[in-house]
Amino acid sequence: MSVPSWQQRPEDFANRITQSLKWIVQHMQQSGERSPWSALTPGELASRIPLTAPTTPEPLEDVLADLRDVIAPGLVRWDAPGWFAWFPSNSHPDAILGDLLASVMAQQGMLWTSSPACTELESRMLEWLRRSLGLCDRFAEGGAGGGVIQDTASSGVLACLVAARDRTTSGLASTRGGDACSGLVAYTSEQAHSSVLKAAGICGIGRDNLRLVPTDDQFRMDVRSLSRMMQDDVAAGLRPCFCCATVGTTGCGAIDPVSQIGQVCQKHDVWLHVDAAWAGTAAIASECREPITSGCELADSWSFNPHKWMGASFDCCCLWVADQRPLIDAMSIDPEYLRNSATGTGEVIDYRDWHVQLGRRFRAIKLWLLLRCTGAAAIAEMVEFHVELARSVEAAVNAHDCLVLAAPRSLSLLCIQHIDGDLATQSLLDTVNADGRFAVTHCKLDGLLVMRIAIGALNTDQATVDALIQVMTEASQ
Amino acid sequence: MSVPSWQQRPEDFANRITQSLKWIVQHMQQSGERSPWSALTPGELASRIPLTAPTTPEPLEDVLADLRDVIAPGLVRWDAPGWFAWFPSNSHPDAILGDLLASVMAQQGMLWTSSPACTELESRMLEWLRRSLGLCDRFAEGGAGGGVIQDTASSGVLACLVAARDRTTSGLASTRGGDACSGLVAYTSEQAHSSVLKAAGICGIGRDNLRLVPTDDQFRMDVRSLSRMMQDDVAAGLRPCFCCATVGTTGCGAIDPVSQIGQVCQKHDVWLHVDAAWAGTAAIASECREPITSGCELADSWSFNPHKWMGASFDCCCLWVADQRPLIDAMSIDPEYLRNSATGTGEVIDYRDWHVQLGRRFRAIKLWLLLRCTGAAAIAEMVEFHVELARSVEAAVNAHDCLVLAAPRSLSLLCIQHIDGDLATQSLLDTVNADGRFAVTHCKLDGLLVMRIAIGALNTDQATVDALIQVMTEASQ
Numbered sequence: 001m002s003v004p005s006w007q008q009r010p011e012d013f014a015n016r017i018t019q020s021l022k023w024i025v026q027h028m029q030q031s032g033e034r035s036p037w038s039a040l041t042p043g044e045l046a047s048r049i050p051l052t053a054p055t056t057p058e059p060l061e062d063v064l065a066d067l068r069d070v071i072a073p074g075l076v077r078w079d080a081p082g083w084f085a086w087f088p089s090n091s092h093p094d095a096i097l098g099d100l101l102a103s104v105m106a107q108q109g110m111l112w113t114s115s116p117a118c119t120e121l122e123s124r125m126l127e128w129l130r131r132s133l134g135l136c137d138r139f140a141e142g143g144a145g146g147g148v149i150q151d152t153a154s155s156g157v158l159a160c161l162v163a164a165r166d167r168t169t170s171g172l173a174s175t176r177g178g179d180a181c182s183g184l185v186a187y188t189s190e191q192a193h194s195s196v197l198k199a200a201g202i203c204g205i206g207r208d209n210l211r212l213v214p215t216d217d218q219f220r221m222d223v224r225s226l227s228r229m230m231q232d233d234v235a236a237g238l239r240p241c242f243c244c245a246t247v248g249t250t251g252c253g254a255i256d257p258v259s260q261i262g263q264v265c266q267k268h269d270v271w272l273h274v275d276a277a278w279a280g281t282a283a284i285a286s287e288c289r290e291p292i293t294s295g296c297e298l299a300d301s302w303s304f305n306p307h308k309w310m311g312a313s314f315d316c317c318c319l320w321v322a323d324q325r326p327l328i329d330a331m332s333i334d335p336e337y338l339r340n341s342a343t344g345t346g347e348v349i350d351y352r353d354w355h356v357q358l359g360r361r362f363r364a365i366k367l368w369l370l371l372r373c374t375g376a377a378a379i380a381e382m383v384e385f386h387v388e389l390a391r392s393v394e395a396a397v398n399a400h401d402c403l404v405l406a407a408p409r410s411l412s413l414l415c416i417q418h419i420d421g422d423l424a425t426q427s428l429l430d431t432v433n434a435d436g437r438f439a440v441t442h443c444k445l446d447g448l449l450v451m452r453i454a455i456g457a458l459n460t461d462q463a464t465v466d467a468l469i470q471v472m473t474e475a476s477q
Numbered sequence: 478m479s480v481p482s483w484q485q486r487p488e489d490f491a492n493r494i495t496q497s498l499k500w501i502v503q504h505m506q507q508s509g510e511r512s513p514w515s516a517l518t519p520g521e522l523a524s525r526i527p528l529t530a531p532t533t534p535e536p537l538e539d540v541l542a543d544l545r546d547v548i549a550p551g552l553v554r555w556d557a558p559g560w561f562a563w564f565p566s567n568s569h570p571d572a573i574l575g576d577l578l579a580s581v582m583a584q585q586g587m588l589w590t591s592s593p594a595c596t597e598l599e600s601r602m603l604e605w606l607r608r609s610l611g612l613c614d615r616f617a618e619g620g621a622g623g624g625v626i627q628d629t630a631s632s633g634v635l636a637c638l639v640a641a642r643d644r645t646t647s648g649l650a651s652t653r654g655g656d657a658c659s660g661l662v663a664y665t666s667e668q669a670h671s672s673v674l675k676a677a678g679i680c681g682i683g684r685d686n687l688r689l690v691p692t693d694d695q696f697r698m699d700v701r702s703l704s705r706m707m708q709d710d711v712a713a714g715l716r717p718c719f720c721c722a723t724v725g726t727t728g729c730g731a732i733d734p735v736s737q738i739g740q741v742c743q744k745h746d747v748w749l750h751v752d753a754a755w756a757g758t759a760a761i762a763s764e765c766r767e768p769i770t771s772g773c774e775l776a777d778s779w780s781f782n783p784h785k786w787m788g789a790s791f792d793c794c795c796l797w798v799a800d801q802r803p804l805i806d807a808m809s810i811d812p813e814y815l816r817n818s819a820t821g822t823g824e825v826i827d828y829r830d831w832h833v834q835l836g837r838r839f840r841a842i843k844l845w846l847l848l849r850c851t852g853a854a855a856i857a858e859m860v861e862f863h864v865e866l867a868r869s870v871e872a873a874v875n876a877h878d879c880l881v882l883a884a885p886r887s888l889s890l891l892c893i894q895h896i897d898g899d900l901a902t903q904s905l906l907d908t909v910n911a912d913g914r915f916a917v918t919h920c921k922l923d924g925l926l927v928m929r930i931a932i933g934a935l936n937t938d939q940a941t942v943d944a945l946i947q948v949m950t951e952a953s954q
Contacts, residue, residue, distance in 0.1 A: 004862065005855035006569075006788075007935060010505035013570035014498045020574060021491045024581050028487035038593045042825045046597040051618075053605035057852040063845075067578070071842075074594030078583050086591070086814070089836070091583035092483075093490035097497060100577050101544070103790050104501050106555050106568035114563070116515045117551030120523040128530035141528075151628055152834040162679050177683020178659035194810040195835055201807070202639050202833065204681015206654020250814055307836075311483075313580050314838045330678070333671040337563070337727055337920040337929070348519045356679065356833070357629040358672055359566070359784075361791045365548075368540075375534040378482035385481065443814040452814070458484060 005057075016060055023064050027072070028079070031459060036080040036439035038073060045074040081457060081464040082438035087250075087278045088456030092311030094373040098366030099313055107362040112348035113340040115362065119349055122149055122364035129306070129318055129367070132376045133283040136297040139320035146324055148354040149363045150317040153277040153305055154195035159319070159355050160301045161186065161199045161242050163326040164271030168241035174330060177204060185233050186242040187211045189221035189256060191249040193275060205241075219254035219407055219445065221245060227264045234268060242271045245299075247292055248279025251443040252450070253410025255279070255291050262298025271326075273301045277317070278454075280304020282411050285380040288387065301327075309386075309456045310379060312370055316363050319354075328353045386412040386455045389465045393453055396469040402476045406445045412455040415445060418476055422449040431475040438468055482534075493537055500541050504549070505556070508936060513557040513916035515550060522551040558934060558941040559915035564727075564755045565933030569788030571850040575843030576790055584839040589825035590817040592839065596826055599626055599841035606783070606795055606844070609853045610760040613774040616797035623801055625831040626840045627794040630754040630782055631672035636796070636832050637778045638663065638676045638719050640803040641748030645718035651807060654681060662710050664688045665721040666698035668728050670752060673721045682718075696731035696884055696922065698722060704741045711745060719748045722776075724769055725756025728920040729927070730887025732756070732768050739775025748803075750778045754794070755931075757781020759888050762857040765864065778804075786863075786933045787856060789847055793840050796831075805830045863889040863932045866942045870930055873946045879953045883922045889932040892922060895953055899926040908952040915945055 003009055008016075048070045078089045109118030126147025130139050139145045150156040165173045165184060172180035181204040188196045190212045200210040211233075213226045230240050243265050245256040258274055265272040274296060281304060282288040296302050303319040306312035321327050332353040342348045352358050370379075390412040397403045397416055402424075406415040418424035425442075429451045432440050443450050455465065480486055485493075525547045555566045586595030603624025607616050616622045627633040642650045642661060649657035658681040665673045667689045677687040688710075690703045707717050720742050722733040735751055742749040751773060758781060759765040773779050780796040783789035798804050809830040819825045829835050847856075867889040874880045874893055879901075883892040895901035902919075906928045909917050920927050932942065 004858070006851060006859035008570040010502040010570075013505070013573070014502050016570070016574055017494065017498060017501075017577070020578070021494060024494075024578070025487040025491050027581060028490070037590075040593050042589065042593070042819060042822075043597070045593055046601050049598070049601045051601075051604060051608070053609050053848040053853050055852055055854045057855065058849045060850055063849050071594050071598065074592070074597060075582055075584060076590075076592045076594075078585060086585075089583060089585040091580050093485040093493070096490070096577070096580040097493060099580050100494070100573070101497070101501070103568050103573040103576050104504060105552055106566060106790065107552060108555060108563075108566040108791055112519065113514075113553075115551070115553045116517050116519070116522055117548050117553075120520070120551060121526070121548065124523050124526045124528075127528060131528070132530050152836050154834045154836075155632075158679075158833060173681065173683075174678035175684050177677070177681050177686055178661065179656060180683065181658060181681050182655035184655065194812040194815075198808070198810050198833070198835075200654070201651035202635075202680060204650065204654050204658050206650075206657065207652050209654055250812075313583065314585055314836060315834075331675070333675050335671040335727070337918065338671075340918075342519060345519075356635060356675070357631045357792075358675075359629050359631075359791060371530040372535045372540050373537060374483060374485075375532055376530050377532045378534065381481070382483035441814065441817075 019060055020064060023067060031077055031079045032081045035436045036077040036083050037433065038076050040074050045070065079457060079459065080439065081460045082468065083457040084453045084455060085439040085441040087308050087454050089308060089314055090311035090458045091313040092370055092374060092458060094370045095311055095313040095366040098369030102362040102365045105362055109360045109362060110352040110358050111338060111340060111343060111350045113342045118362040118364065119351060121368060122351065123147065123349060125364040125367040126318055126320065128371055130320060133280065134289050134293050135302060135320065138297060138322040139302065144324065145320060145322040147318060147320040148351055150319050150355050151315040153275060153303055153317050154198065155356055156303045156317050156319040157195050157244060157273060157275060158199040158202060159327060159331060160271065160273045162203050163330040164242035165203060165205060166330040167271060167326040168239055171329060173204065181205055183238045185209050185211060185238045185240050187213055187226060187229065188244040189213045189215050189246060191215050191219050191251050191254055192244055192246050193250050196244045219249060219252050221256040221261060223257055223260040223264060226261060230264060230268050240268050240270045242273065244273045244275055247274055247276035248410060252407035252415045252445060253279060253413040254407065258295030259298060262295050266298065271300045272298060274299045276302065276304040278308050279411060281306065281309035282383050284376055285383040288383060288411060306367060311458055312366055331355060389462065390414055390455050392465060393469060396473060400473050400476060406448065406450045414453040415450040416453060417448060417450055425449045425451060428472065428475055432471055435471050437464065496537055497541060500544060508554055508556045509558045512913045513554040513560050514910065515553050517551050522547065556934060556936065557916065558937045559945065560934040561930045561932060562916040562918040564785050564931050566785060566791055567788035567935045568790040569847055569851060569935060571847045572788055572790040572843040575846030579839040579842045582839055586837045586839060587829040587835050588815060588817065588820060588827045590819045595839045595841065596828060598845060599828065600624065600826060602841040602844040603795055603797065605848055607797060610757065611766050611770050612779060612797060615774060615799040616779065621801065622797060622799040624795060624797040625828055627796050627832050628792040630752060630780055630794045631675065632833055633780045633794050633796040634672050634721060634750060634752060635676040635679060636804060636808060637748065637750045639680050640807040641719035642680060642682060643807040644748060644803040645716055648806060650681065658682055660715045662686050662688060662715045662717045663719040664690055664703060664706065666690045666692050666723060666733060668692050668696050668726040668731055669721055669723050670727050696726060696729050698733040698738060700734055700737040700741060703738060707741060707745050717745050717747045719750065721750045721752055724751055724753035725887060729884035729892045729922060730756060730890035731884065732887065735772030736775060739772050743775065748777045749775060751776045753779065753781040755785050756888060758783065758786035759860050761853055762860040765860060765888060783844060788935055789843055808832060866932050866939065867891055869942060870946060873950060877950050877953060883925065883927045891930040892927040893930060894925060894927055902926045902928060905949065905952055909948055912948050914941065
C-alpha cells in the first residue's frame with residue numbers, strides 16, 4: 001500500500017538512518033583532520049544554497065552529498081581533539097542516541113498530563129545529578145525545592161532573576177510592572193557571564209541596576225565590597241533582590257566564595273543564584289568537588305550545563321531551586337485550555353511553570369542514556385584526565401621564560417600571557433590558531449589580553465595537548 | 478587499541494544506533510495501538526527508577542528494555558492517528574534525521590564565527606520558509622529585517638515585546654528599568670495565547686498593563702475596541718508599545734484582522750507582532766494562504782512553529798522581523814570573550830543577539846532535511862488533506878441534532894458543543910477520551926465548555942476521523 005507523500009514508513013525511516021550512518025561515522029572520524037575553525041568567508045556557504053525551497057522531494061544521497069560538500073566546510077569542529085576555545089560543548093554518543101529517541105517519542109512535556117514520562121524522568125534525572133554532584137538536600141526531588149531542565153543557563157538565570165524580583169516585590173513586579181520594579185538592585189561580579197546583564201535588561205530591573213562587584217587578585221567576587229554595596233543600597237532606600245555568584249567564571253574559571261556571599265545575601269533577604277555552567281560538571285569527580293559545591297546550602301538556585309563538559313549535547317541546563325514556590329508564582333499561567341485533572345490535584349509537577357517557555361522537549365532522556373550507558377564514574381575519570389592535561393600545560397608555562405599564567409589554573413582552564421604584553425600574546429594566539437590543529441579564544445584580565453586554553457573536548461588527548469605545548473612554547477621566544 | 482571509558486568509537490556508535498532501530502521502528506508502528514493518553518498515575522513511573530545514577534555502564538539492551546517497560550507506559554502518543562488534543566506536535570522522520578545530524582555535528586551557533594554553517598543555513602532556511610509561506614519582502618534575508626529560529630513561540634513573543642518596549646523607551650527600559658517601564662501598555666485579544674501575558678509579567682511592563690481586547694462573534698480581535706483602548710491610553714498619558722495579533726487562536730483558531738490592526742498600530746507607533754504558531758504552517762498550501770499572511774506587510778514581527786503542524790520536531794519556532802535593529806539593540810551583549818574579527822566587520826549575523834539565549838543548537842538542519850527530502854508540495858498536500866478531514870467532521874456536526882460548532886471551523890480545528898450545555902459536552906469529551914483511540918482536549922468559548930478537535934497528526938487518516946465521528950455522534954443523543 002502506498003503511503004501519502006508526507007508520510008514515511010517506519011522501516012523506510014530506519015533504512016534512511018542506516019544510509020546516513022556512513023556519513024556520520026566518517027564525519028566523526030574526521031574530527032581532527034582540519035583546523036577546528038571554518039575557512040569560509042561570510043556569505044560563501046549561503047551562496048551555494050538556492051534561495052527557494054524545493055517543491056518535490058530530493059533523494060537522500062543528494063542531501064548527504066551536500067552535507068559533505070556544502071555544509072561541512074562551514075562547520076566549526078567543536079568536537080576536535082584540539083578544541084580549546086570558549087568552553088567545550090560536547091555531544092557524547094550516548095546523549096546523541098538519547099536525543100534521537102526523544103525526537104522519535106515526540107513528547108511535549110509542558111504538563112504532567114501531556115507527558116508523565118517526560119515530567120517524572122526529568123525530576124529523577126535531576127535527582128541523579130544532584131546526588132552525583134553532591135549538591136545539598138534542599139534541592140532534592142520531592143521536597144520544597146527540586147530541579148528542572150532549562151535550555152540554557154541564560155534562560156535559567158532570567159527565570160531566577162524574575163522569581164527573585166517577584167519575591168522581593170510580593171509579585172507586584174509581575175502584575176503592575178513599571179514602578180513596582182523601581183529601586184530593585186541585583187549583584188554579580190565583574191567577571192560574571194554576560195547573561196546576567198542581559199537578564200537584568202530584559203526583566204525590567206535595568207542593566208544600570210546590576211552592580212558589578214569588584215573581584216580580588218584571583219578574580220573572585222570580593223565579599224566585603226558586596227556587603228558594603230548592599231548596605232549602601234539599603235541605606236539609599238533601594239531594594240537588593242538578587243545576587244549571582246559564579247563557580248567557574250567564563251574568563252578564567254574563578255570560583256566565587258559562595259558561603260560568604262550566601263551569608264551576606266541572607267542578611268538582606270537577597271536571592272542567591274549560583275552559576276556553575278561550565279565548572280559544575282567537575283563536581284562529579286570527588287577530587288574536584290569541594291570548591292564547586294561549597295556553600296550551595298545557602299543558595300536559592302544553582303545551575304550547571306551538562307551540555308558543556310559533561311557531553312549531554314546542546315541544549316541542556318540543569319537548574320535546582322531550594323523553594324519551588326517563587327519560581328512557579330513568577331512563571332505560572334493557567335489558561336482554560338491547559339487545565340486538567342492531574343494539575344487540579346496539585347500532586348504533579350507541570351514544568352511549564354518552571355521557565356519562560358510553555359512547550360518542552362524530552363531532554364531528560366539523553367541524560368538517562370548518558371548516565372546509564374556511560375556511567376558517572378567514566379565522566380568523573382574524564383574530568384580528572386582533563387584536569388591532569390591542564391596540569392601539564394601549567395607546568396610547561398611555569399617552566400617557560402616568556403609565558404605566565406594570568407590567573408591560577410582552574411580545573412582544566414588556563415589563562416596564558418606572554419610577558420611582553422598584548423602584542424606578543426596576540427601573536428601567540430594567532431600562531432596557535434593558525435597551526436591548524438587547535439582552536440583557542442581570548443579574554444581580558446586586568447585589562448590585559450589572555451589566551452584561554454579550555455581543555456574538555458571528549459576526544460582530546462595527551463598527544464594533542466603535547467603538540468599544543470610545543471607550538472605554544474616555540475612561538476613564545 | 479582500547480578507548481578511554483568516556484569515549485566511544487564512531488563505528489561502535491553506529492552499531493548502537495542500529496541496535497536501537499528495532500525499538501524505534503516498533504515504537505513508531507505502535508502509534509495507534511493504545512490510548513494516546515498514558516494510563517499511569519502520578520509517581521508510578523518515578524517509583525520504577527532508582528534514586529541514584531549508576532556508577533558503571535549498563536548494556537544498551539537493558540536500557541532499551543527499560544525504555545519499553547518503564548518509560549513507554551508514561552509516554553503520551555502525540556504521534557497517534559487519533560491525536561486531536563491541543564495542537565499537533567509532529568516529528569517528521571526527515572526532521573528526526575536532521576536533528577540527529579545536528580547532534581552529531583555539535584555546533585554551537587551563538588556567533589557566525591562559532592558556526593558559519595549554523596548561521597548561514599538558518600538565514601537561508603528562514604528565507605525558504607518565507608517564500609514557501611508567501612510572507613512579505615520586508616522579512617527577506619539580506620534586507621533590514623530577517624528571520625531567526627527561536628525555541629518556542631513564548632521566547633519569540635518575549636523577545637519582540639522587549640524589543641518593542643525598548644523601541645518606545647529609546648532603550649531606557651533596558652538600561653534604567655523600573656520607572657522607565659512605567660506607563661507602558663501592550664495589547665492582545667481575550668483569545669490570545671497565555672505566553673503574551675507571561676511575557677508582559679517577565680519584562681517589567683506588568684500583566685495588568687496588557688490590555689485584553691474584546692473579540693467579535695467569531696472570537697477575532699475587535700479592531701474598534703483596540704483603537705478606542707489605544708486612544709484612551711494615549712489620552713491618559715500612557716505609552717502603547719506592543720500589540721500581538723493572533724492568526725489561529727489556541728481556543729478556536731480565530732484569525733485576527735491583521736491589516737486593520739496594523740493600521741491602528743501604525744497610528745500610534747506600536748510594534749505589531751503576529752502569532753501564527755499553529756496556523757502559520759497552512760500558508761504553505763496556496764488554498765489556505767490568504768487569511769494567514771494577510772496584513773503581514775504591516776507587522777514588525779511574525780512567527781510560527783514548524784514544530785507543530787509542519788513536523789519539524791520540537792523545538793523550532795520561526796520568527797521574522799521587519800527591522801533587525803530594535804531586536805538586536807535589546808538583546809545584544811558584547812563581552813570581551815565573544816569578540817572576534819567576523820563580528821567586528823559588522824558583515825555577519827550573530828544570532829545570540831536575536832533572542833534571550835546565548836548558545837544555540839543547529840536547528841536549521843532539520844528544516845533543511847524536511848524541506849529537501851519531503852518537499853514543500855507534500856507538506857501542502859498534508860495541510861489540505863487535514864482540512865478536508867476537518868470538513869467531514871464539520872459536516873457530521875452540522876447534520877447532527879444535538880451537536881453544534883461553537884465557532885466556525887478554522888482550517889483543521891473544530892470546536893464542538895452539545896446543545897444541552899456543559900454537562901453534556903463534558904460527557905462527550907469523556908466518552909471520546911475513554912474510547913481508547915483518541916485524545917481530545919477542551920476550551921471555553923463565551924464561558925461555555927467546548928470539545929476541541931485539532932486534526933493534524935502526521936499519521937492521521939480518514940478511517941480514524943470516521944471512527945471519531947461515529948463515537949462522537951453516537952455518544953450525543
